[in-house]
Amino acid sequence: MSVYTDIEAAVMPVLAQMEYNGINLDVPNLEVYSEKLGEKIQALETGIYTKAGMEFNLNSPKQLGEVLFDLLQLVEKPKKTKTGQYKTNEEVLSGLAHEHEIVREILDYRGLTKLKSTYVDALPKEVLPATGRIHTTFSQAITTTGRLSSVNPNLQNIPIRTEEGREIRRAFIPREGFTLLASDYSQIELRIMAELSGDQGLREAFIHGEDIHTATAARVFSVDKADVTREMRSKAKMVNFGIIYGISAFGLSQRLGIPRKEAQEIIEQYRANYPGVQDYLDSTIEFAQKNEYVQTIAGRRRYIRDINAKNQMVRSGAERNAINAPIQGTAADMIKIAMISIQKMIEEKQTKTKLLLQVHDELVFDLALDEADELIPLIEEKMRSAIPMEIPIIVESGTGSNWLEAH
């Protein structure tokens, strides 16, 4: 019996080819950016030490916690980590930002040093002299859900959410005379949830091409879709994510910054408005309780051995795993099947275009300009049809002279 599914066996040579291909990095621009970040970091550091009235190692959460909570005493009862240190993570610091100017500067310092050490300074060292390109390694036997992972370097967590981070994404560039193509699945996990659950409301929203977060907002807040505010949509987006992750009132209240009772009401509204989803989640957990595993559409199993645990915390965690794994795993199956069929096409056509990266719901190609018109529709179609579904599967593509522009 193989430890790999058929899909994994078939995608293996595709991954080998992607690793071999590698991607170009604009090292000179990153070196300029490193200098610039270094200066900003230096300035922040000086300001922080002045405001603290002492110098310390800003990179040490332990020392930082002592400065903020023992020396400056910013709060009465600071949160602690499980080993008894003060917590100084982004969530805690954001909550303290109005207490003291220093906190904002620490957050800025944290953000910039993260970018500099993990990406700007680290990535150029990963360029292979022989090819002048970055070659990641994709692992297929790491995750519990069937996703790939990427190491040495990890190219699945390149920044995109902040302006400063996006500068790093700009450094990923095509070969001379080529363009980068990024094709990604739109809201794939929610579509899979709609498919697996068969929930009528969720299905109709996708079939009618509605904005899914707005549709959910209208339902959970009992308003007309036209009257959904940005705040309502933003909250509904968190609810939708929460559903995929195995929502709890506590978890949702944390993320929305609202009392648990309100979060509970939102969840109850969701359940009442999407009864098919609720039934699906219940039956998934029942299946797991009986079989001690759950599975994806393609039959990939995740064993959930804690599903009948006595300890409620452990059991709840297992239930979240049972809910999330078939959804995340089906999305992983889908994109792997697409990769197999796209690589086959590329080889048969002997294109200059090459598949470079996979980032869970996205494929990145080094695209030959004269092949774009022919290949983009074919790539999109292979992604859409990898696992046939009743729910429409939407793929969005973009091209550009770097990875950021391709989005």
Place this chain on the structure above:
DNA sequence: AACCTCACG
């Protein structure tokens, strides 16, 4: 090596 933090989907 464990811990904390934070980058991504």
Place this chain on the structure above:
DNA sequence: ACGTACGTGAGGTTC
């Protein structure tokens, strides 16, 4: 009373 959203990898500090 307690305390968590799912899945990863990497850098820096501390022990």
